Amino acid sequence: MWGYVIRRILATIPVMGVVAVLVFLMLRLSPGDPAAIVAGDFATAEDIAQIRARLGLDRPMLEQFVLWIGQLARGDLGYSIFLNRPVLGLILERVEPTLALSLTTMVFAIVLAIPMGVLAAWRAGSWVDQLVMALSVLAFSVPVFLIGYGLVIGFALTFDLLPVQGFVSLADDPVAFARHLVLPTVTLGLVYTALLARITRGTMLEILNEDFIRTARAKGLAEPRVLILHALKNASVPIVTTIGVGLALLIGGVVVTESVFAIPGIGRLTIEAVLQRDYPVIQGVILVVAGVYVLVNLLIDLSYCLLDPRIRY
Amino acid sequence: MTAIADTVAAPEAMPPRRRRLRLLRRYPIPAAGAALLLALIACSVGAPWVAPHDPIEMNVVDRLMPPGGDYLFGTDAYGRDILSRTLYGGRVSLLIGLAVALASTVLGLFIGVIAGYFRLADAIIMRVMDGLMAIPGILLAIALMSLTRASIWVVIVAITVPEVPRVVRLVRSVVLSVREQTYIQAASAIGTRFPRLMRKHILPNTMAPLIVQATYICASAVLVESYLSFLGVGTPPEIPSWGNIIAEGRLYVQIAFWNILFPGIFLALMVLSINVLGDGLRDMLDPRLARRL
Numbered sequence: 001m002w003g004y005v006i007r008r009i010l011a012t013i014p015v016m017g018v019v020a021v022l023v024f025l026m027l028r029l030s031p032g033d034p035a036a037i038v039a040g041d042f043a044t045a046e047d048i049a050q051i052r053a054r055l056g057l058d059r060p061m062l063e064q065f066v067l068w069i070g071q072l073a074r075g076d077l078g079y080s081i082f083l084n085r086p087v088l089g090l091i092l093e094r095v096e097p098t099l100a101l102s103l104t105t106m107v108f109a110i111v112l113a114i115p116m117g118v119l120a121a122w123r124a125g126s127w128v129d130q131l132v133m134a135l136s137v138l139a140f141s142v143p144v145f146l147i148g149y150g151l152v153i154g155f156a157l158t159f160d161l162l163p164v165q166g167f168v169s170l171a172d173d174p175v176a177f178a179r180h181l182v183l184p185t186v187t188l189g190l191v192y193t194a195l196l197a198r199i200t201r202g203t204m205l206e207i208l209n210e211d212f213i214r215t216a217r218a219k220g221l222a223e224p225r226v227l228i229l230h231a232l233k234n235a236s237v238p239i240v241t242t243i244g245v246g247l248a249l250l251i252g253g254v255v256v257t258e259s260v261f262a263i264p265g266i267g268r269l270t271i272e273a274v275l276q277r278d279y280p281v282i283q284g285v286i287l288v289v290a291g292v293y294v295l296v297n298l299l300i301d302l303s304y305c306l307l308d309p310r311i312r313y
Numbered sequence: 314m315t316a317i318a319d320t321v322a323a324p325e326a327m328p329p330r331r332r333r334l335r336l337l338r339r340y341p342i343p344a345a346g347a348a349l350l351l352a353l354i355a356c357s358v359g360a361p362w363v364a365p366h367d368p369i370e371m372n373v374v375d376r377l378m379p380p381g382g383d384y385l386f387g388t389d390a391y392g393r394d395i396l397s398r399t400l401y402g403g404r405v406s407l408l409i410g411l412a413v414a415l416a417s418t419v420l421g422l423f424i425g426v427i428a429g430y431f432r433l434a435d436a437i438i439m440r441v442m443d444g445l446m447a448i449p450g451i452l453l454a455i456a457l458m459s460l461t462r463a464s465i466w467v468v469i470v471a472i473t474v475p476e477v478p479r480v481v482r483l484v485r486s487v488v489l490s491v492r493e494q495t496y497i498q499a500a501s502a503i504g505t506r507f508p509r510l511m512r513k514h515i516l517p518n519t520m521a522p523l524i525v526q527a528t529y530i531c532a533s534a535v536l537v538e539s540y541l542s543f544l545g546v547g548t549p550p551e552i553p554s555w556g557n558i559i560a561e562g563r564l565y566v567q568i569a570f571w572n573i574l575f576p577g578i579f580l581a582l583m584v585l586s587i588n589v590l591g592d593g594l595r596d597m598l599d600p601r602l603a604r605r606l
Binding site: 021273279286293 | 440441443446447448449450451452453455456457458459532536537540546559563567570574577578580581584585588589592
């Protein structure tokens with residue numbers, strides 16, 4: 001098992017290496033002069049020259065890359081051009097709302113989707129199943145902002161039950177923190193719920209047809225015990241994999257949801273950076289988000305050792 | 314003997330109209346999806362003839378008019394007709410959805426075949442694809458949009474790039490499994506050259522999953538375009554795309570919800586109909602094919 005753990009950890013290095021190369025090359029390989037892109041439409045020749053020197057774009061490509069990787073290795077993501085502050089600090093300032101929204105969404109989706117999927121598979125073909133499947137196709141198709149504004153109009157504007165938008169830090173006011181997260185969580189959670197419910201249903205359907213389920217039922221085990229201990233436990237690996245892979249979908253949704261609800265998180269930071277062509281910030285966000293995504297999926301792969309003792313690599 | 318011949322010949326003998334009807338009966342929901350999609354395509358393509366107003370004509374006297382009367386879907390803050398803008402917006406979504414689906418399948422097919430067939434290229438290609446897939450799609454598209462002045466073509470490229478690795482993986486896995494089959498080994502043993510082997514034996518096997526994948530990519534591209542435009546980093550604001558109409562309308566959610574409701578519903582219907590069609594195609598072409606994301 002330890003061999004597998006070590007090999008799996010080492011396998012993340014080339015992935016992150018490729019991400020770093022891609023992020024580095026993106027600006028350099030873009031059509032046009034990268035310094036001019038960063039400087040914007042109204043820059044003078046001196047502005048462009050200054051930015052070129054500041055970003056080190058006047059040096060040979062390989063030297064730039066080595067310097068940049070060296071900085072990254074020391075945890076230095078560079079300086080924001082627009083705000084003239086370290087990128088890492090900017091990202092850390094914006095982490096709390098994004099992290100809070102992502103976590104509540106994951107919990108919401110998992111709590112809702114797994115019973116839905118299990119129920120749909122258990123009563124496959126029934127109206128429950130058809131309802132779950134119809135809802136999941138619908139949730140995949142309705143754009144996040146339509147759900148978001150629908151909820152805002154319903155719960156915040158028409159009936160003054162929840163705040164329209166914004167974010168309050170957990171440390172400042174836990175109650176306001178929770179109230180501000182309800183609508184964004186539901187908005188963002190529906191797509192993720194649909195994804196997980198579909199996978200849960202599909203995997204459970206396969207497993208419920210296995211011989212050992214028939215055996216469990218034949219020896220008179222109560223149905224909940226069969227469903228949860230025998231079937232769901234065996235279905236856990238594909239479900240947990242989807243939770244990890246679906247994180248990419250979730251992060252995409254976070255950007256849009258933060259915009260709908262004016263939440264000052266990483267997504268808003270990215271959009272602001274793109275509109276200002278603040279390249280070091282865009283690069284930093286991509287690196288950090290990809291790093292988190294790779295790390296979470298690494299942890300999930302490692303968790304298989306615990307979930308499924310049959311897995312030996 | 315005759316009985317067998319009869320049953321085998323029966324589907325051939327069935328008139329095409331009856332066969333089509335049977336297809337409709339067996340797959341009623343995908344058929345409904347296809348019908349809805351056709352209607353939406355007709356509305357968008359025919360927008361210049363169907364739309365009651367000019368989509369960019371401003372009429373400040375009639376600003377933020379509620380739905381009804383002269384303006385079936387109401388007007389926006391500049392007095393532009395939402396119905397006409399929504400119909401024209403469908404053209405942008407349709408163009409981007411189709412272009413992204415086509416571009417990412419063609420690119421993915423090309424790269425995937427190379428990765429699946431040449432061991433040496435495989436290692437390098439798949440490392441790059443793994444790296445690309447580690448960056449969430451919308452984030453990558455947003456970053457790509459910042460590289461140059463926005464236009465519809467840039468949006469197409471920005472949405473295509475994150476979709477390519479998924480197609481590559483799919484094609485590669487099909488090629489890898491097919492190349493181990495005895496008939497491929499037999500074909501290469503009798504001296505079939507690579508291009509012919511590809512054309513006659515390997516590519517046909519990738520078609521069914523690829524068509525299904527292309528539909529899902531089309532649906533996702535329509536959504537992502539609307540997200541990018543909604544965030545202000547997509548289709549240039551002067552072009553009425555659904556995302557742009559909603560991005561402008563969001564400022565007036567409280568007083569003029571129809572600004573986001575109608576384009577939003579059209580957007581949802583288009584994505585829904587493409588997804589439903591994709592599910593139907595998947596069931597028709599290969600019932601075993603698992604849903605991929």
